[in-house]
Amino acid sequence: MKKIKRFAALLMAAAVMTLGVGECVHAEELPYDTYTYTYWEDIAITPAAYVPNGSASGLSVGTTDFAEPQDLCVAPDGLVYVADTKNNRIVVLGADMTTLVRVIDGFDRDGSADTFNAPYGVCVSENNQLYVADSNNKRIVVLTPQGEFLKIIDNPQSEILEEGFDFVPLKVTVDYADRVYVIAKNAFEGILVFESTGDFTGYFGTIDVKITLWEKFWRRLASKEERSKQLLFIPTEFTGIDIDSDGFVYASNIDSEGVQGVRRLNPRGEDVIQKGENENLGGDLIVGMYGTYAGPSEFTDVVYRGRGIYSLLDRKRGRIFTYDKEGNLLYIFGGLGSQEGTFNTPVAIEAVGDMIIVLDAYSGTILKFSETEYGALINDAVGLRYDGDETEAIAKWQGVLKLNENNELANSGIGKAYLTAGDNKTAMKYLKLAMNRKYYSIAWRRYRNELMAKSIGPAFTVIGIVIILALLYKKIIKNKLAKRKGGLAG
Amino acid sequence: MNELFSKEKWKYAFYTVSHPMDAYYEIRHRGRGSVPVAIVLVVLFSLSFSINRISASFIVNDLSPLAVNALTELFSVLLMYLLFCVGNWSITCLMEGEGRLKDIAIAAGYALTPMIVCFNVGTLFSQYVTLDEGGFYYMIIAFGVAYSLVMALMGIMQVHNYTLGKTLVTIFLTFIAMLIIIFVVLLFVDLITQVYSFFYSIYQELIFRI
Numbered sequence: 001m002k003k004i005k006r007f008a009a010l011l012m013a014a015a016v017m018t019l020g021v022g023e024c025v026h027a028e029e030l031p032y033d034t035y036t037y038t039y040w041e042d043i044a045i046t047p048a049a050y051v052p053n054g055s056a057s058g059l060s061v062g063t064t065d066f067a068e069p070q071d072l073c074v075a076p077d078g079l080v081y082v083a084d085t086k087n088n089r090i091v092v093l094g095a096d097m098t099t100l101v102r103v104i105d106g107f108d109r110d111g112s113a114d115t116f117n118a119p120y121g122v123c124v125s126e127n128n129q130l131y132v133a134d135s136n137n138k139r140i141v142v143l144t145p146q147g148e149f150l151k152i153i154d155n156p157q158s159e160i161l162e163e164g165f166d167f168v169p170l171k172v173t174v175d176y177a178d179r180v181y182v183i184a185k186n187a188f189e190g191i192l193v194f195e196s197t198g199d200f201t202g203y204f205g206t207i208d209v210k211i212t213l214w215e216k217f218w219r220r221l222a223s224k225e226e227r228s229k230q231l232l233f234i235p236t237e238f239t240g241i242d243i244d245s246d247g248f249v250y251a252s253n254i255d256s257e258g259v260q261g262v263r264r265l266n267p268r269g270e271d272v273i274q275k276g277e278n279e280n281l282g283g284d285l286i287v288g289m290y291g292t293y294a295g296p297s298e299f300t301d302v303v304y305r306g307r308g309i310y311s312l313l314d315r316k317r318g319r320i321f322t323y324d325k326e327g328n329l330l331y332i333f334g335g336l337g338s339q340e341g342t343f344n345t346p347v348a349i350e351a352v353g354d355m356i357i358v359l360d361a362y363s364g365t366i367l368k369f370s371e372t373e374y375g376a377l378i379n380d381a382v383g384l385r386y387d388g389d390e391t392e393a394i395a396k397w398q399g400v401l402k403l404n405e406n407n408e409l410a411n412s413g414i415g416k417a418y419l420t421a422g423d424n425k426t427a428m429k430y431l432k433l434a435m436n437r438k439y440y441s442i443a444w445r446r447y448r449n450e451l452m453a454k455s456i457g458p459a460f461t462v463i464g465i466v467i468i469l470a471l472l473y474k475k476i477i478k479n480k481l482a483k484r485k486g487g488l489a490g
Numbered sequence: 491m492n493e494l495f496s497k498e499k500w501k502y503a504f505y506t507v508s509h510p511m512d513a514y515y516e517i518r519h520r521g522r523g524s525v526p527v528a529i530v531l532v533v534l535f536s537l538s539f540s541i542n543r544i545s546a547s548f549i550v551n552d553l554s555p556l557a558v559n560a561l562t563e564l565f566s567v568l569l570m571y572l573l574f575c576v577g578n579w580s581i582t583c584l585m586e587g588e589g590r591l592k593d594i595a596i597a598a599g600y601a602l603t604p605m606i607v608c609f610n611v612g613t614l615f616s617q618y619v620t621l622d623e624g625g626f627y628y629m630i631i632a633f634g635v636a637y638s639l640v641m642a643l644m645g646i647m648q649v650h651n652y653t654l655g656k657t658l659v660t661i662f663l664t665f666i667a668m669l670i671i672i673f674v675v676l677l678f679v680d681l682i683t684q685v686y687s688f689f690y691s692i693y694q695e696l697i698f699r700i
Contacts (some may be wrong), residue, residue, distance in 0.1 A: 040554045040557075041557075432548065432598070434546070437548065437549055437621065438621060440548070440549065441549050441620045441621035441622075442620075444620055445620040448618075448620070
């Protein structure tokens with residue numbers, strides 16, 4: 001009997017173990033790889049930073065399905081606003097995206113009922129006002145979050161706008177002073193800025209047209225007729241827009257060269273974004289040249305996630321790229337497909353607390369991604385560095401290294417900490433692993449000085465002894481020679 | 491082969507570095523040079539070049555060690571050396587050059603000595619420098635390359651008994667000749683492959699039918 005019991009216990013243990021192993025494998029079976037690019041611009045697969053964590057659709061919250069929704073926005077109070085474009089309505093979801101708060105499909109404008117026509121963009125300002133880019137009605141509607149009418153911004157008037165400019169707003173965002181930034185269709189000059197009164201003040205953040213010398217040369221050769229038939233050199237349009245707490249505007253754009261797909265615009269409209277070591281903010285560094293997925297990443301939206309971290313959504317390959325304030329690539333995840341956690345037509349990205357949510361226009365769902373331990377450690381470490389708390393960040397970086405010992409940012413962070421602490425030799429080891437040339441050089445110079453200071457005493461002693469010995473030796477030889485000579489003479 | 495181990499020949503390679511004009515004259519007219527020594531110098535150059543690329547300190551070296559293959563570099567350097575010698579010889583034959591193929595090979599090989607020395611010194615020195623002092627490292631490398639170029643120029647000039655202007659013209663033509671040689675060789679290889687594949691397909695056809 002005892003034997004049977006023991007056998008049963010063994011079986012149970014084995015079953016539990018296999019189950020445990022099975023779960024481990026399951027955790028690794030994500031529909032996408034999480035990766036980053038190394039210093040040598042090779043792909044390095046890393047542990048997952050974010051994992052799919054369910055989704056929300058119109059049906060799942062208790063209303064009709066979304067029809068090609070184009071934008072979503074997280075309000076300061078945590079509610080999620082979805083621009084349900086084809087259904088001509090704004091749907092407000094609870095912070096956990098399981099409950100329906102309200103549906104705004106019209107508003108009462110000075111006594112007469114008014115509706116939306118293909119609302120493309122939505123934004124809730126810091127002062128808790130709802131801005132809707134009512135595209136086909138060619139206006140921005142400002143409402144209270146409850147859906148009561150406040151004002152309308154439309155028909156921008158200015159001499160810098162070309163004759164017959166058709167104002168079709170697509171994306172909208174609002175800063176702390178209630179200035180309204182609008183991305184409009186065919187507005188190649190940049191982002192349209194409106195004062196809080198609704199007056200158009202001008203374009204903002206124009207992307208310069210890049211003409212190569214070669215193209216200039218050909219244009220010089222071409223006749224007027226030929227030139228008129230050539231393509232116009234038009235700057236790329238902005239695709240997505242977000243604003244940080246300081247009022248700096250993050251705007252994504254499609255860069256055909258894959259060098260810079262996002263801009264950080266200061267209040268004067270100048271790009272002040274920081275680029276990393278490789279001067280690239282264009283998404284994937286290794287891209288195919290032919291086939292369906294050829295060419296560089298196409299960013300369709302950007303979200304500022306706080307503490308200098310921002311994420312970009314690539315619609316071409318359905319990937320999410322996250323950079324820190326200094327332009328370092330933190331992690332890349334996501335993919336196109338039909339599995340849970342993959343996209344078909346990703347259009348908008350937002351951050352809710354620790355989660356990243358992505359809106360898929362084709363399926364009309366919001367996909368949720370929650371951060372893993374690895375992702376959280378990186379986010380925290382980068383955030384602590386942003387706050388200037390490098391010593392606190394060390395523990396986080398060490399945690400990152402335990403999960404991925406090739407993480408260059410972690411090695412760099414730890415190396416810098418050792419450098420500050422004065423342990424130059426250990427700092428050199430980490431900084432070399434991080435390929436951080438600048439700080440490695442500083443560590444090496446300090447270590448070299450240390451070595452020299454240590455060895456200069458003994459070195460001089462040795463040199464002194466050698467000189468004295470040499471002098472003595474010479475004297476002895478001379479004496480001997482003199483003696484011999486003397487002997488000869490004598 | 492005895493030449494390889496003769497102390498005198500090796501000493502002469504270094505004498506060439508300090509007195510290029512005189513030494514190249516004697517190489518041409520008194521047979522003081524040696525082709526095996528020149529080839530060994532080329533191999534040494536290729537090795538020091540690869541060593542420099544692999545193990546120069548990463549402060550001054552922006553190459554992934556994995557991207558460097560010393561063996562392929564050795565073969566390509568030897569190939570370029572052969573191409574240069576043959577190209578220069580074929581041009582100078584037409585332009586009243588006095589040098590034989592042997593002299594050209596020696597002149598080009600001996601001219602690499604400063605680069606061999608400077609690349610190795612640079613590799614050692616790079617272990618010591620910091621980022622600010624990197625300029626000294628680049629100076630060492632640049633000095634070696636410049637010295638070698640000047641030596642090669644003098645070598646070609648003396649061996650063929652040319653003026654400076656004519657030497658420059660022939661060197662330019664040499665590069666064109668090298669390109670033509672490469673083109674012809676590629677063409678030849680391509681034709682041979684086509685002929686081969688033609689016969690191979692006939693063979694296959696026969697095999698399948700019989």
